[in-house]
Amino acid sequence: MVLLKIEDLKVHFPIRGGFFRTVVDYVRAVDGITFELSEGETYGLVGESGSGKSTTGKAVVKLNDVTSGRILFEGQDLSKLSFGQMKPYRKDIQMIFQDPYSSLNPKKRVVDIIAEPLRNYERLSVGEEKKIIQNYLDKVGLSPDSMYKYPHEFSGGQRQRIGIARALTLKPKLIIADEPVSALDVSVQAQVLNFLQDLQKEFKITYLFIGHDLSVIRHMCDRMGVMYRGRLVEEGTSDEIYENPQHIYTKRLIAAIPDLNPESREKKTHLRKRVENEYKQYRSKYFDDKGRAYDLKLISDTHRVALP
Amino acid sequence: MKKPILQIENLTTSFKIKDKYYMAVDHVSFSVSENEIVAVVGESGCGKSALALSIMRLHNNQRTKIEGEIKYKERNIVSITEAQMNKVRGKDIGIIFQEPLTALNPLMTVGDQIEENLTFHTKLSKEKKRLRTLELLTQVGIPFPTRTYKQFPHELSGGMRQRVMISIAIACNPSLVIADEPTTALDVTIQAQILELLQSIQKETKMGIILITHDLSVVAEVADRIVVMYAGQVVEIGTVKQIFAKPLHPYTRSLLNSIPSAVTNKQRLHVIEGIVPSIVNMNRDSCRFSPRIPWIPRHAHEESPELHEVAPDHLVRCTCYKHFYFQDHRGVKITNGIT
Numbered sequence: 001m002v003l004l005k006i007e008d009l010k011v012h013f014p015i016r017g018g019f020f021r022t023v024v025d026y027v028r029a030v031d032g033i034t035f036e037l038s039e040g041e042t043y044g045l046v047g048e049s050g051s052g053k054s055t056t057g058k059a060v061v062k063l064n065d066v067t068s069g070r071i072l073f074e075g076q077d078l079s080k081l082s083f084g085q086m087k088p089y090r091k092d093i094q095m096i097f098q099d100p101y102s103s104l105n106p107k108k109r110v111v112d113i114i115a116e117p118l119r120n121y122e123r124l125s126v127g128e129e130k131k132i133i134q135n136y137l138d139k140v141g142l143s144p145d146s147m148y149k150y151p152h153e154f155s156g157g158q159r160q161r162i163g164i165a166r167a168l169t170l171k172p173k174l175i176i177a178d179e180p181v182s183a184l185d186v187s188v189q190a191q192v193l194n195f196l197q198d199l200q201k202e203f204k205i206t207y208l209f210i211g212h213d214l215s216v217i218r219h220m221c222d223r224m225g226v227m228y229r230g231r232l233v234e235e236g237t238s239d240e241i242y243e244n245p246q247h248i249y250t251k252r253l254i255a256a257i258p259d260l261n262p263e264s265r266e267k268k269t270h271l272r273k274r275v276e277n278e279y280k281q282y283r284s285k286y287f288d289d290k291g292r293a294y295d296l297k298l299i300s301d302t303h304r305v306a307l308p
Numbered sequence: 309m310k311k312p313i314l315q316i317e318n319l320t321t322s323f324k325i326k327d328k329y330y331m332a333v334d335h336v337s338f339s340v341s342e343n344e345i346v347a348v349v350g351e352s353g354c355g356k357s358a359l360a361l362s363i364m365r366l367h368n369n370q371r372t373k374i375e376g377e378i379k380y381k382e383r384n385i386v387s388i389t390e391a392q393m394n395k396v397r398g399k400d401i402g403i404i405f406q407e408p409l410t411a412l413n414p415l416m417t418v419g420d421q422i423e424e425n426l427t428f429h430t431k432l433s434k435e436k437k438r439l440r441t442l443e444l445l446t447q448v449g450i451p452f453p454t455r456t457y458k459q460f461p462h463e464l465s466g467g468m469r470q471r472v473m474i475s476i477a478i479a480c481n482p483s484l485v486i487a488d489e490p491t492t493a494l495d496v497t498i499q500a501q502i503l504e505l506l507q508s509i510q511k512e513t514k515m516g517i518i519l520i521t522h523d524l525s526v527v528a529e530v531a532d533r534i535v536v537m538y539a540g541q542v543v544e545i546g547t548v549k550q551i552f553a554k555p556l557h558p559y560t561r562s563l564l565n566s567i568p569s570a571v572t573n574k575q576r577l578h579v580i581e582g583i584v585p586s587i588v589n590m591n592r593d594s595c596r597f598s599p600r601i602p603w604i605p606r607h608a609h610e611e612s613p614e615l616h617e618v619a620p621d622h623l624v625r626c627t628c629y630k631h632f633y634f635q636d637h638r639g640v641k642i643t644n645g646i647t
Contacts, residue, residue: 048495049466155583156352185351185522190566190577197576212495215525219568219577256500258525260569262548265529272500 002072003206004060004174005036009069009079011055029055031230031292032069037174042200042207044221044238046214046253052230053210057176060208061095062086073174091121094167098179100159104151110137110162111147118169136165140195157188161195168199176208181216193220214257218242223302226250231293233286236303246305248286249293251275310341313484313516314363314401318376319386321355321362323587329373330587332358334540336376338533340484340516345507347519347531347548349563353584355540356520360488363518364403365393380484399429402477406489408469412461418445418472419457425479444475449505467498471505478509488520503530524567528552533621536560539585539596542615546622556624558604558632559597561644565634578634595626603635604628 012026030052037043045053058064059079060071066079078089094117097103104113114133118124124132134144140161151159160180167175177196181189193216199205211217217224218238225235226249234247245251255275259268285308287293296304319336322329333355340346348356361367362374365385378385385396405411413421422441426432432440438457445453448471461469470490477485487506491499507530510517519531527534527548534551536544536559544557555561565578582600590596595609613626633644 048497186524186563187351187566187578187580190568191579193568194577194579214496215568252497256496258496258500258503258523258529260525260528260552260564260567262528262552268529269504272504 001039002036003039003074004208005070005072006056006060007034007070007072008032009034009056009059009071010067011052011059011064012067028230030059033225033227033230033232034296035225035232035235037206037208039173039206040200040204041223042209042221044209044211044217044224045227046211046217046224047227048212048253050229051227053212053227054178056227057095057178057208057210060174060176061090061093063095091117091170092173094170094172094175096160096163096167096175096177096180099183100156100163101183103163104159106151109148109150110142113151113162114166114169117166121170132169133165136168139168139199140165155188156184157191160184160188160192164192164195164199168203171203172205174206174208176210178210179212180209182211182213189216196220214242214253226253228293229291231306232296232304233293233306234304235296236300240300240303244303246299246303246307247293248279248282252279310344312339312341313381314518315339315379316363316377317379319359319362319378320373320375321358321367322373322375323358324371324373325588331592332540332587333362334592336535336537336540336542338535338542338545340518342483342516343510343514344533345510345517345519345531346533346535347521347527348535348537349521349524349527350537351522351563351584353539353586354537356522356537357488359537360403360486360518360520363486364397364401365390395429398425398482399480400482400484402480402482402485404470404473404477404485404487404490406492408466408473408493409461411473412469414461416460417457418459418461418464421472422476422479425476429480440479441475444479445472447478447509448472448475449501450475466494467501470494470498470502474502474505474509478513478515481513482515484516484518486518486520489522490519491526492521492523499526506530524563525569536563539590540587541596541625542623543597543625544623545615546619550619550622556618556622556629557597557626558601558628561632561634562601595628597626598628601628601632603639604631608632 009030010032011030012028014023015025015027017024045056047053055064059066071078073089111133114136115129133147137144142158142161181192184192209220221238223237224241225232228249234241234250241250242254245254252275255272293306294308296306298304317337319333320331321333322331336359350356363378374386380400419441422444423437426437426440442453442457445456450456450468450471491502494502521527531548533547535542538559544560555564562578562580568577580600593612595613598609608628608631610627615623615625617623633641636642
């Protein structure tokens with residue numbers, strides 16, 4: 001079943017200038033993208049910085065204004081809702097942020113951080129609230145006495161887990177994870193990734209996983225979309241994208257992933273040179289005269305590529 | 309046998325915390341030869357950046373104590389004066405910092421920042437300096453050197469800024485460059501370009517590079533030798549081939565097993581139990597990795613572990629690697645992590 005459907009989403013930011021600070025142009029951060037997430041799957045959005053992947057994620061929770069297009073969550077178009085009307089849906093869509101150091105309020109205790117979403121939606125007695133929070137702390141592997149500590153007393157991985165516990169308390173159906181492990185060390189990253197997978201199994205959560213680390217995305221996601229300058233250039237299952245990239249930009253991105261096997265160094269350099277030449281030669285073929293990627297076309301049941 | 313450019317022997321860097329000194333870099337020894345890339349790998353807090361700053365002597369000398377020897381071409385740079393060190397820094401040893409936006413001066417143009425280095429270390433005329441700077445900008449692959457010369461760092465993209473950092477580091481043709489996480493803040497495609505650039509510069513100048521990173525896949529791409537650090541100590545040292553084909557120390561093996569590699573299938577990632585010990589309350593006498601592999605019996609570890617040579621140029625600390633295996637959540641042995 002489709003949980004979230006994004007249709008021709010556009011997020012444009014005005015550039016102001018001139019004498020009266022009039023709008024002179026727009027930054028087309030997201031420029032018409034369409035994709036959908038089924039219940040219980042993990043969908044990855046990859047792209048380089050500035051490709052609009054985080055803007056897309058934020059638009060879904062309405063942290064950004066939507067210029068045009070529709071965001072259908074269980075059939076309801078979120079983009080048209082007012083702040084107040086959005087309230088019941090905020091409960092179902094939660095977000096995990098990239099930087100565990102700046103996304104937790106340093107002046108609040110862990111208990112208040114985790115209980116904040118809960119207090120917005122439910123009237124619970126202190127005892128009930130405490131029980132729920134203890135339960136979630138246990139789930140994310142933090143000891144019960146960490147409830148009355150402050151964020152600075154925790155390591156990066158632990159903080160990210162506090163952020164995850166906060167996202168979980170309202171039993172959301174969809175979690176938008178905006179680069180949840182980019183700020184973490186490899187071993188801590190492994191811990192958080194395993195943990196996100198366990199939660200998915202337990203609560204049947206759907207993830208929109210945003211990231212720039214292609215090996216992490218491949219590890220986590222069933223399907224993924226590759227973004228470039230506000231447009232999707234390719235979409236398909238992880239295997240299709242990695243084994244059989246069709247768009248020149250995807251090819252280049254996949255070729256750039258560093259390889260763990262030192263023996264295959266030369267092969268890799270060779271491949272990169274070839275892809276780079278191809279990129280230089282055929283680049284214009286893959287983009288229209290304004291430099292925009294074409295609309296996606298189906299090339300197999302699940303694989304869509306932006307070809308003319 | 310290649311001539312070593314830099315020889316580090318028993319380097320110990322201690323920081324003063326509440327009137328007591330604590331070792332952040334603990335008796336580290338290794339060397340770098342010309343035309344060689346030595347990667348120093350470890351997680352945050354393992355002392356790899358402290359090591360880099362010790363070589364450059366960039367620590368606050370009121371609160372830091374550096375012992376041991378750092379021999380740059382037979383000359384011990386630990387004991388020389390600050391004025392002498394200023395002549396080494398930037399001229400003989402260059403450094404590339406992680407975050408180019410904070411490492412570059414936002415109020416100076418790119419050209420001025422590169423020339424600053426040349427002014428300090430050479431006696432070139434103004435015009436010659438300008439030409440050299442433009443030449444450097446071309447060398448690091450900046451598309452419009454004359455325009456970039458007059459631009460400020462904020463006008464450039466992350467990849468371009470990192471290229472400017474590299475051009476500053478190599479301005480005086482140093483024989484050694486320390487690259488402290490040079491690609492961590494960059495996108496994969498840019499990362500690939502920057503790594504390629506470093507390699508091509510190295511080919512021309514035959515300089516030695518110390519690459520400090522936490523990203524093992526970057527190491528596999530470019531390095532010749534690897535130094536794995538944990539809690540301030542070197543736990544394993546060897547050539548890239550040795551370490552990736554036959555990692556021995558439990559820490560190295562655990563790290564390699566926790567990477568979601570782009571090639572393998574969706575297995576569960578290995579998680580290293582516990583946390584990195586803080587330098588203040590750390591048990592320094594036993595194997596420092598032992599609290600994180602509690603299922604390995606105590607007798608497998610050594611008292612005050614030493615580095616053992618297991619193959620030519622391949623050193624491993626402690627004897628616990630002989631007994632180490634991975635276990636699943638039920639405590640059943642699954643693999644020893646050596647394939």
